[in-house]
Every structure is written in C-alpha cells, then in structure tokens.
Amino acid sequence: MFSIKKFDPFYKAVAKRIFVFIPFILFSISIKAQEKKVISFDEMLSWRSIDKSAITNDGNFVVYEMAPLKGNSVVIIHNTKANTNDTLIRAKNFSLSPDGSFIIAVKTPPYEVLRQAKIDKLDKDKTPKDSTIIYNFITKKIITLPVADSILVSKTLGSIGGVLLKKDNLKKSENDTSSIKKVIGRTLVIYSGVTKDTASFNSVTEFSISEKGDQLAFIEGYKDSVSTCSVCRILDSGKKTTTEVFSSTGDAKKLCFDAEGEQLAFLYTKDTTKIKNYCIYFSFDKNYSEEIISKETNGMLDDWGVNEHGKLFFSENKEMLFFQTSPIKKEKTDTIPTDEIPILDVWSWTDKKLQTQQNLEVKTEKNRGYTAVWHIKKKEMVQLANKQYALVSLTTKRNADYALLADEEPYLRESNWTGLWKRDLAVVNVNTGEITEITKAQNSYQISRAGKYVVWYEISDTCYYSYSIEKGTIVNLTKNLGVNIYNELEDLPRVPLSYGIGGWAPGDKNIIIYDRYDIWKIDPEGLKPPENITNYYGRNNHITLRIIDLDKENEFVPLNQELLLSGVNEINNKSYFFSYYPGKSKEPKIIQSGEFKYSRPQKAFNANVLLWTKQSYQVYPDLIVSDIKFKASTTISNINPQQSDYLWGTCEPYQWTSFRGETLNGLLYKPENFDSTRSYPMIVYFYERNFFNQYDHFIPTPSRSIINKTFYTSNDYIVFVPDITYIDGYPGQSAYDCIVSGTTSLIEHYSWVDKKHIGIQGQSWGGYQVAYLVTQTDLFAAGMGGAVVSNMTSAYGGIRWESGKNRMFQYEKEQSRIGGSLWEKPMQYIENSPLFFVPKVNTPLLLMHNDEDGAVPWYQGIEYFVALRRLNKPVWMLSYNGQPHNLARESIANRLDLSIRMKQFFDHYLKDKPMPAWMQEGIPAVDKGENLGYSYE
Secondary structure, three states, X not given: OOOHHHOOHHHHHHHHHHHHHHHHHHHHHHHHHHHOEOOOHHHHOOOEEEEEEEEOOOOOEEEEEEEEOOOOOEEEEEEOOOOEEEEEEOEEEEEEOOOOXXXXXXXXXXXXXXXXXXXXXXXXXHOOOOEEEEEEOOOOOEEEEOOEEEEEEOOOOOOEEEEEEOOOOOOOOOOOOOOOOEEOOEEEEEEEOOOOEEEEEEEEEEEXXXXXXXXXXXXXXEEOOOOEEEEEEEEEOOOOXXXXXXXXXXXXXXXXXOOOOOOEEEEEEOOOOOOOOEEEEEEOOOOOEEEEEOOOOOOOOOOEEEOOOOOOEEOOOOOEEEEEEEEOOOOOOOOOOHHHOOOOOOOOOOOOOOHHHHHHOHHHHHOOOEEEEEEOOOOEEEEOOOOOOOEEEOOOOOOOXXXXXXXXXXXXXXXXXXXXXXXXXXXXXXXXXXXXXXXXXXXXXXEOOOOOEEEEEEOOOXXXXXXXXXXXXXXXOXXXXXXXXXXXXXXXXXXXXXXXXXXXXXXXXXXXXXXOOOEEEEOOOOOOOOEEOOOOHHHHHOEEEEEEOOOOOOOOOOOOOOEEEEEEEOOOOOEEEEEEOOOOOOOOEEEEEEOOEEOOOEEOOOOOEEEEEEEOOOOOOOEEEEEOOOOOOEEOOOOOHHHHHEOOOXXXXXXXXXXXXXXXXXXXXXXXOOOOOOOEEEEEEOOOOOHHHOOOOOOOOOOOOOOOHHHHHHOOOEEEEEOOOOOOOOHHHHHHHHHHHHHHHHHHHOOOEEEEEEEEEEEOHHHHHHHHHOOOOOOOOEEEEEOOOOOHHHHOOOEEOOOOEEOHHHHHOXXXXXXXXXXXXXXXXXXXXXXXXXXXXXXXXXXXXXXXOOOOOHHHHHHHHHHHHHOOOOEEEEOOOOOOOOOOOOOHHHHHHHHHHHHHHHHHHHHOOOOOHHHHHOOOHHHOOOOXXXXXX
C-alpha cells in the first residue's frame, strides 16, 4: 500500500489533489446512478415491442410495427438505401407489397379517444371505428378507406393489393348491376402499385390474388326474390377491366389460382336446400369456366361428394388440383319438438376420444374432408385419403407421384396415457390411388421432398429408418452413426425424441439429420456410409450447428454451394453465424459471433440483404440490416430509447453442485447499481432449464403469471433462475435437490444474499414446485405459485379443458415425471403431492388460479388453498374471472393487478414493507371491482 510520504513535494501535491478529486468523482458517479429511475407499474405499459417486420424483395425497404401495451401503435417504413424513415401513426397489422411499392394497414382511432368512449359507455355505432389505409412508398400518399373485412397482397411478386370492406359505402363501379338486385357482397377496392390508384367493385363476396401478383379474381353475389346469383371475374390489372368467366344462379366460393396465375378453380352449388352438394369449376383461358368435378365424377366414392370446407390448391407444376371429399349428408326432418329431445353426453369405455375432446372437435369432425386429386391433363379424379387413412402429407411442391397416408385411430385411446400420438403409415400412388402399407405405430415421420422415400424416427431403438417407395425396402439409417441422434438432455420418463431432420439434398439423394452438435448427410438407401458434413466441428467446440436456408422457395438443401449455419455454444451460450461449403471447407468459418442471441435472418427475395436481430439482457432485439456476410450492419430501429434512463440490471451464469453431486447451471440477475457490501432480497424463479436463455431480453411488462426479471432487478431485487434435472418418479425431490442446493450455495458464497429474505415464484409446473418446496423446507420467506397442482391423485384423472384430453399422459410419460399409473405407483403420487403435507408449511403463500384455466384444473388451487386456510396458514389466492392458464395477453388490467399484488406480497415479506389492505382484510365479494385494496391504510 503506497504512502504519500514516499513522494517528493511535487508528486505529493498532485496526490493530494487526486485524493481530493476521487471522492468528487465517486460522488458524481453516485449522483448519475441515482438519476436513473426505478421502473414503475405505469411505465411498464409504455414499453414497446416490435410485433411484426418484413423486407421487400429488393431489400430497399423494411417495414415494422411497434406498439406499447397501452397506447397507439406505429408502423415504420425504413428506406435501407437512404437510411430514412416514414412513420404511420396508429397503424397496425400491415400487409407489404413484395415489390416494395406500398403497404395496406389498419388505422385505429386515438387510444385516449377509444378509452373515453368506453368510460362514456357509448353505443357501438357511436364508438370511433378503425379504417384502412394504403400508403405508397414513392409518392408518400395515403388513401384512406373504411374498415376492412379482409386484406390481401401477393405472396412473392407483383404489386397488386385488395381490400374487401365490411360495408358497401363507396361509389359503385360502372359494371355494377345491383340496382335491380339485392347485394349480398361488399365493396372490393383494388390498388395497383404501378399505376398508384384504385379501382372498386361492389357486391363482392370474396377475392383471391395469384402468388406472383399478376392475377386477381373475385366473386360477386346478388340475390333477388327468387334466387342467389354468383358471378366470377378475373381482373386485368393493367387495363382495370374484368373478364367474366362464370355466372350462374347459386353460390360460388373458395377461389384458387395456380402458382403462375394461369389456372383458376372454385366451388359452386346451385342447391338452395340446407344441405348443399358442391362441384368444382375450372378456368384456364380467362374467358370460360367448366365443371370438372361433382358427385357423379368417375373416381368419386359412392354417396360421396365435394367437401365445401376443404381447401383447393394446385401442384407447383400446374398438372394437379387437390381438393377434399366427404360423405354426402342427408337432410334431417324434425319429427318431435326440441324440448322433447334429451340433451346429454354418453361416455363409453369404447370411445376413442373422451366426450370432452369430442365436444371441442364437433365442428372439425362435421366438416372433415378427405384429400383427392384431379389430374388436369388426363381429366381424371383419384381419391387419396379415406376413413381409415384420413391424414395426408404431400411433398413440398406437391408434384410427386406419391403421398404419405397416416391412420391415427388405433392409438387414440392409449394416447391419453402414453402422450404419444402414434400412427400407422402407408403411401398412396397419386396417379392410381393404390395404397401400400409401410409401418405401424410411428410418432415422428415425413415424406421426402421428391416423394421417393418415407423416413421415421423409431422410438423403440432411437434410430431413423427410411422406406424406398420404388423398391419397397426399409433401411436403418443411423444405427452405425457413432453418436446419439436423440435429445441427450431430455429427462422425461419416455424414450427421448430426436434432434430432427434438416432437409433433403436435391433429388432425395441424401437426407440431412442433426445430432446434438453436428450435421449428417445420409444415403436414404443405406448404400453409402453416413458422412458428418461439418467434420465434428460442433462436437469438438460444444456448438450446436443448424442449417439456415435463406431462400423460401428452396425445396432442397443446396449441398453443392456455400451454406449459412447458425451456432450456439452450449457452455457459454455465445451465438454464431457460419459460412460453410460442404466437401470444400475444412470447417465452418465464423462470419458473425457475439455474446448475444441471434434471430433467424430473413433474406430479401431478390437481393443479398438480410434482416435479423440480436439481443441480450441489456440489449433489445432491434432490427438489423446487413449484407449476406453480416458486414455493413446497420441497426435500423431503436424502439425503447428510454431504457437508458432506468435502472436495469445484469445477467450472469452461476454454477454449483447439487445435493446429488451433479454440476448444474443457472442464471443470476443483479440490480444495475449492485453493491457487494449490501444485503439484497432474492427471488428464486424456476421452470425446467433456463440457462440457455442467458441472452434473452425482457422488456418490463405486466405479468401474465411470472415475475418480470427486469422489473424486479430495477426495484433492487436479485433474481436467481436455477436449472432443474429430474429422476423419474421423484419430481418434487428432484426440484428440491436442484433449487435448494443452488439457493444455499449462493448463501454460502455471497454475503450480499439476504438469507432471511428469499422468495420463490413459479407458474404451472413451476407453481407445483413452489407448493411442494414449502412442505419440505423453511428456507424461503415467501412463495408465489400460479396454477399449482396440489394433489396428483385427483389431478391424474382430470381434464385439460382447452383440448378436452385426459391428464394421465402428463404424469406417466411427460412433465410430471411419475413414470407410471396411479395404481402402479400410488406412493409416488402421494409423496409428490403437496396437499398431503400442508401441516409442514410455514411459508406465507400467494396463489393464482384462474377459473377458466384450460391446462391445470381450477380445483387444484382450491384444494391447496382450503387446506392451508383450515390450518390457519397465511395464504391468498387470486382467481381472475374468465381468464385462462396464463392471463390473456390483451387483459392488461388483470396483468397489471397481478403485478401489483405480487410485488406488494414480496415487498412485505422480503423487504419488510407494510401489508396492503387486500392482504390484511381480503376483498369481500360485495366490493368486487370497487375496492382493489392496494392501500396500506
């Protein structure tokens, strides 16, 4: 330690000045830190996020929408060449013309105007309405239209957009004939980015734009005193004229162009009865349409017809039209009054699906169709699917001679407890309808891109198999790979699933399969040995490599050219982009890397321009534009500049040894102005594994169910997020071993963790673990659990109401990890159920369980609450009316309320702040909605 006495007079004088100045510097730094604000509840609502973004084909424009939770949204049009922005206030839900000439968007009334209308309880017809705007990028002119029912622009090329309005309130077009007929359609406004103006047509029921944007068709509908009339027209966008290709009494719908816009198909029926028989009309010369398919068509099954609910679509080569068929329904005649008909559900042990699931799927089943194909040149129909093989998978371009069929019926009952949605597989010849069975009881499968092979992951031996459609042979593709292709970190009581398929080489010559780290090229015939095309670079460096295909039109992985790969280091979570040429490069070349999480880049269709994001705990994922090598990168958005004005925080990894001797990872979030000489309250949050989320950014936003890490670190809390690993049959004890060991490790190593003021918080599976942990330890001063399962014995037979499915599979094979049925492992169900150990609970608890929770039955929270209440344990339960498992995103008032109550609860027990009124006295039902109880009086 140096002393001023050792210095000569000159340096002694300088040193004195330095020592005088140092406190001033420290004081200035302290003042600057104090100038930053703590994030409050009100400020949460103004934080913005990018909800949607898109890039034009030439890469010259990027359009994105940003919006706060409470307030007006904004659409930004960024010119990448000039680096300038145009802003559309109160715009949202935009559709971008791919040629970059215009956007169509919804424009909302001012937020405060709408809010005041709600306060004033204005009638619906007096409340300000949305409108539709068309904005041209070059002229910068805006066309304003009434509210739209639907908006379409072309997908890949062209400069045509269409807006179908909700009401016919525009000037009638010259070809309108509705003066003598009742209009049943609406006004269609068509905009051309080339001519920069509009044309409108009345009486339109629906419209369609070709994929390349050079064709537009629409259907007009009229009704007189006798019948309905439908007219189908195709628009010449350059001349603004239409050609009538169909007109007849009846109903037409479901327009569909082929990829080139050269062929058009649609459904039509002349029936006026409740049960209608549809046929398919086809137009190929823009002047005429003809009927090609009806219930009398050769190839149609007896008493079957065209399904009116199914989609129409063409093969990429324009030679096939796919549609759906179904048995013809017979109109029923009522013979008894409805009040004499009993209304009930009959549950039968023979049902393949529970009545709860059947009731949710009634509409789907009534509308179910079965895929068929019309061969356009041969004018032949072939039925592909049937009642046994109802599920059909076509190749990407839908050009192949074969399709994949699947039968799920034999496994529907057992899926309730296995959690596996298995299917028997077969292939069908698209030209003849001949079906060939392949294999049974498969869970993960696909048909190759060119339709030459069927590949599946066999759960019995964790290997991939391929079936050659031409040869009828089956080959094990991965038995000699030397590495595992299943998820090595999965710890559910089932066979682990695979890492997935990365695509196919041109012509189906090779299949691309992933292991934990690397990429494999495998001969689907099994004749050539598998090749690790990344030369074990991923495994040697602990980096997970995956292919990024930037061309959305690619059917195959182009292995004969340079590839873009993504990479994530599983040790430090660092992200990468690599360039790699299989067979030519020795190893992947890093072209971008950093301590961030990268998004999947989006490439401009006709230019080497990329749109992507990077994020970290401190860095919002603003939009970045770069070249294809990630050079010349420009960040084009800055949607939350106010972040620099607020106390934020840091995120760092933390590693410890569990009680089982396992090395575990977690994340530690600290306040921005962290002081190691202080003592901080800490909240432990958990849900499975979260270490790989080290570089996730969390904007401060009202909670849907869990703590917001940014908000709590800004408010001077430490947040610890430990990873959890499991032993089958002991999910509760496994959570204890990981969570408590991580927490005690922090206490032992760091004096700045206030061991008397540690809370825990979790939702759903995490909520269960909160409920369990407080029966096993008094380490935690307070706990908040949402949607808790408290009694596994009663929850086991419960229903997941959003799907109608039984919960058995969840306990036997999935997240609850018991690994057997209730009667096979009764003690595990009891030992892992917090309800049976409530006398041991000494930790104050706040619960949330909403009365329309579709995942965890509401009564699970009630069972736990009433037991704790009876034993006079301090417990509160928030039950938001009409809300699902997690509070709905748009339910801002409820989310803000939950955030306030959760913070007040933790502040009381972890910061010794006063108890608010709702915790002291509750809120009587008669005061519901009037007295929120936030006050401390």
